[in-house]
Amino acid sequence: MNLGFPIFILGVMISAFHWIGIIIAGAGLSLYGNSIKSKVMFGAFGGLLVWLAFVAYLSSEGIFEKAAQTGQLFALSIFFAVVIGGVSGLITAFKIDQR
Numbered sequence: 286m287n288l289g290f291p292i293f294i295l296g297v298m299i300s301a302f303h304w305i306g307i308i309i310a311g312a313g314l315s316l317y318g319n320s321i322k323s324k325v326m327f328g329a330f331g332g333l334l335v336w337l338a339f340v341a342y343l344s345s346e347g348i349f350e351k352a353a354q355t356g357q358l359f360a361l362s363i364f365f366a367v368v369i370g371g372v373s374g375l376i377t378a379f380k381i382d383q384r
Contacts, residue, residue, distance in 0.1 A: 296335070300335045307335050314374075
């Protein structure tokens with residue numbers, strides 16, 4: 286049984302309070318990848334989904350326009366979410382040799 290999706294959901298919930306949730310969400314989705322490249326892509330996609338949840342929260346509070354007006358700072362939020370998610374995909378890419 287693949288625990289990737291429940292770990293991803295847990296990461297999204299944690300990301301409402303702390304940025305470490307992006308790492309957990311990216312690592313959760315990366316469990317579905319078969320190669321290092323696909324694991325990084327799944328992790329980046331997880332980071333993107335967390336960022337979209339952040340945008341949905343901003344919209345529900347009615348402050349999306351103010352956040353978008355910050356310009357480069359708002360652009361950095363998507364950049365860091367995707368990059369951190371992609372790097373967290375590497376967590377599941379390596380297997381420990383247990384003899």
